[in-house]
Amino acid sequence: MxxxxxxxxxxxxxxxxxxxxxxxxxxxxxxxxxxxxxxxxxxxxxxxxxxxxxxxxxxxxxxxxxxxxxxxxxxxxxxxxxxxxxxxxxxxxxxxxxxxxxxxxxxxxxxxxxxxxxxxxxxxxxxxxxxxxxxxxxxxxxxxxxxxxxxxxxxxxxxxxxxxxxxxxLANSESYLARCVIHNRNATALASYFHSLSLDAASPVAQVHYPPHSPGSNYLAPFLRKPTAEYPAPGYGYLLSVEFGTVEQAAAFYDAVNFFQGPHIGAHLTISMPYNMMVYGKDDPEVHAAYGLKPQQIRITVGLEDQEVLLQRCAEALSKMEKTT
Structure with a gap:
């Protein structure tokens, strides 16, 4: 700022x-x-x-x-x-x-x-x-x-x-590229998982917001860096949002998922947050929902954990959510 x-x-x-x-x-x-x-x-x-x-x-x-x-x-x-x-x-x-x-x-x-x-x-x-x-x-x-x-x-x-x-x-930044590789891999894996669920009409997951599933991804792709020996796998970063069918389902998933909770993004640990509800819940929520910031979305910023661990935690949270909603 x-x-x-x-x-x-x-x-x-x-x-x-x-x-x-x-x-x-x-x-x-x-x-x-x-x-x-x-x-x-x-x-x-x-x-x-x-x-x-x-x-x-x-x-x-x-x-x-x-x-x-x-x-x-x-x-x-x-x-x-x-x-x-x-x-x-x-x-x-x-x-x-x-x-x-x-x-x-x-x-x-x-x-x-x-x-x-x-x-x-x-x-x-x-x-x-x-x-x-x-x-x-x-x-x-x-x-x-x-x-x-x-x-x-x-x-x-x-x-x-x-x-x-x-x-x-400066000291933290020495591992910047190595961490970005893991961020890209973890976020892509979670986005693919939630996107596959959203294709089922019976699923509580309505959609996932992460390239290539988010609007304008075709405008983002041309700006991706070319792979290099030092950074072999450029991607779309650490942040995604999962949209559920209802606010109740989103709340149940948020309560169930075994991630840290808070507003920070881009860290070494995975963090979830009902960003739109918390930031815009009392600040003209209808205006912001009209261009896509819906209250039934949970924002996830992936960390450096093992990819399979993150996928398992999301699957477990969805299972618990479906039992309570």
Whole structure:
């Protein structure tokens, strides 16, 4: 949030207008934009129709300070058409800011499209939930945005990162790529398991939100990094959401599943949370449900446990859930 706030303050010195947001974003990010002078213009579904509407808004003279999107978004892994937004940014001269925290920059490379890439280093980069940091990367390949953003941010910059935190973050990051391989493998295994259940009309699992099963996955896939000897299996990251038929079923699964519970993501241990219910349950829940953040979804962020252990725990939770609902 510090990185997002500092960028937001700098950007509004250069351009007027609302922040245009595509897809779900972290609730504190949403409130920052909502409370800023230009306000927020939110396209929650982040689908082609939303981009069509945004393009029409621009053609009719609508203002935009910058576009902000999580790619893919937390908690339902929706991905907008970034390449199309890049073309609109070039035509109408706004900044394109992308938060890659959920997939993590080990897996995706956004320097071909984004003016700015924001990442929470607290999550997979640290990986152990014991230090906080954030980063923003100004893309030197975007010559029209890089110089003014660099000058404005540099003029306001002062170091806010405690030295011991920096040292601890660096030490944690030594296993970053190795952990990301396990995160990708575990999340893919759980997503495949829940997706197979969702194909049965009698199953309490309605759907799973994780590529390739989440909207816009075809827009995300081209940004996957190529395999290398150091990182042989790029993937889609550690986060998925499981949607049940009813809130009662979701609650029963959450109570039964043998995972840690809490809001953190990208750690070494698997954590579950009824994210939408807890974050948006009293904050216009119908508005957020309309673009996909439904209360009957349970968010799971996988850790480094054995894949078979995670699958077994989910199967056991479903068995207990079916006996109580």
């Amino acid at each position: 510090a990185a997002i706030t500092r960028l937001h303050e700098a950007t509004l010195q250069l351009r007027a207008g609302p922040v245009v947001v595509f897809g779900a974003v972290f609730h504190s990010t949403y409130h920052l934009f909502e409370e800023s002078e230009g306000g927020i213009r939110h396209y929650g579904r982040a689908n082609d129709a939303d981009v069509d509407d945004f393009e029409k808004y621009l053609e009719e003279g609508g203002k935009c300070a910058y576009v902000f999107t999580e790619f893919p978004s937390n908690p339902i892994l929706v991905s907008v058409n970034l390449e199309r937004l890049r073309r609109l940014a070039d035509k109408y001269h706004f900044f394109l800011v992308v938060d890659d925290t959920c997939a993590s920059f080990a897996n995706i490379d956004l320097l071909g499209v984004a003016d700015v890439i924001i990442t929470s280093l607290t999550k997979a980069f640290s990986g152990y939930a014991d230090v906080m940091a954030g980063s923003l990367v100004l893309n030197p390949n975007r010559t029209l945005s890089y110089a003014p953003l660099k000058q404005t941010i540099s003029s306001r910059f002062h170091n806010e990162l405690f030295e011991a935190d920096a040292a601890h973050l």
